[in-house]
Amino acid sequence: MKKIIATVTMGLLVFLSFAKGTSDNAAAKTGENKILTLYSTESDELINLIVPSFQEKTGIKVEIITGGSGEILKRLESEANDPKADVLLGCSYLMAKSKEHLFHPYESPNQKHIIAGFKNDGAINQYKMGTSVILINKNLIGNIKVKGYKDLLNPALKGKIVTADAAASSSAFDHLTNIMADFSPEGKHDSPQAWEYVQKLLENISGNVLQSSSAVHKGVVGGEYAVGLTYEDPACSYVKEGADHIEVVYMEEGVVYCGSALMIVKGTKNLTNAQKFIDYVLSEDIQNKLGTEACLRGVRKDAVVGKHMKPLKEIKLTTTDFQYVSQKKSEWVEKWTDYVTNVK
Template sequence: MRKGISLIVALVLTISLLAACGQASSKDKGAASAPKGSTKLVVYTPNSEDIINTLIPMFEKQTGITVELVSAGTGELIKRLQSEKANPYADVMFGGSHALFMGNGDLFANYVSPNDKDLMEGHRNETGYMTSYVSDASVLLVNKNLVGDIKIESYEDLLNPKLKGKIATADPASSSSAFAQLTNILLAKGGDYTSDKGWNFVGSLIKNLDGKISSGSGAAHKSVADGEYIVALTYEDPSASYVKSGGPVKIVYPTEGAVFLDAVAGIVKGTKNEDNAKKFIDFIISQPAQDAFGTQLTNRPLRTNAKLGSHMKPMSEIKVIKEDDKYVREHKKEIVSRYTDTFTKLQK
């Protein structure tokens, strides 16, 4: 009887030990397949080295997260996201236009940062999936050494005969900043993108260009900073760089109104590091990051209380007009075609 009892006890103990081992093995397997507390973040970005070298170390130091950067042109990165849609490599797309994100909304996950409420009105996350962090405006860059007594405060002033052949601009068909200037002018001078009033002004401006078109957006603002041209149709970021470095130039925001276009970021749908991606979005519109944009860099921050350096004019002192993103995105080819036709006809 005792022998039978001993066998039963031994059998129970053996079963218990096997069960315990099985539970331990199962727990170990689960821990290996779903590690917690990832400290990695993969960021796709078309941004400049200045932005990357300023913002990424700040984020890594603040969070302890290690960022892997993949830098390329915006279009190339979007194509890569599309090809990786079933198994994304990136966690965040840091940079790109509002219009580009709108056309590729299926690539991004919904997330509205708690810091979004601190952004200026008109720049908050209304789509659910893209967060604006800086904005850039169409401006006029004027060489102070060459302008003399010529008044340049508006687009209208560019029709001054004294400026004929002395205005630098790129081709809207190949330059995104030149295209932004074109739509800004049409809106500012005509009230929309199709009115004869706006296009007649564009025709008059083309005549005053005297057939001179810069090879690209960079050549346009550089030619003014270098003293080759009096004024350039360009954008705020590089213009502010010249002012910040003490160049002989000044920025003019057209009195008819300037359009500000946002650079945005978003979390890639299917990200493997969602918590870290959310932290990154929170960070780029946090007070320290936005202050860095406005003081250390030359990108206009969008947080209402962000600090600005002396190289940047407060938004409250600029007349701002709002672009119809959807219309411009859907009719870009038509707008470019009409400009090209107008330019060609006026060269005869």
């Protein structure tokens, strides 16, 4: 009898062990283990806007690893045969597209709400967009009107304008990209006419070319310069915080918007959880929070922004070919540097 009981007990333990293993494997495939590993290139502010509420709503625990875009993408490359991450939040659309082989295709049901030009592209989803703007110190600008790039050639502004160096600053290179789109013939993404404008602009900037993006908007807000070529997020942050001596101008010639990417990592062990995270980031609630609680702009048609940001429908949008821009970047930077060096 003891031998029979021992045999039955051993059989039961083997069965339970097998059943647990089968259950664990199923959980790994379906995401039922309630875990998600998130790689992100974004700020703590943005992550805190999304992750805590996602965890509370779904019960899924999120483990976060942050780093620069290049660093994170290299890590994903090295882990391709045994992925450690489930989702990547951050990096530019163009950079993500160039590494699309690392990601798992997924189109969220929320795609029907996304603005044209920012919809799902294979494995690449876009969740927010940013743009270049002109920041004005109203105490220093006087009666000079600035509605766009052309107004920056006003001789009265000579030496009062500041920009970062497009060879060192992504925000300055974004302005260069925007200028190429605005001053080139329709269907073109750069032109002699656009470069003629760059030369004239640098002459009016008169040497105020800084190495730091943040130094530009801080310099305008602090009263060192009347006008700065900067980007939307920090510029609108000053307005949100109550700075009434500054104005954010969206160029009347046209504004190029660049998307930030959100992807599921290929080979994820938590696919269902990853899909839930994509859906959550593209939900109306989170897309609205980007523009109301922060100074970011969602990609949903119905996304709202706070009073510190201009509604998208009031901004003249223009487009460019980001693949072309990527191919031309080195050439443009070299030409820009030559113009900066030889400015009158």
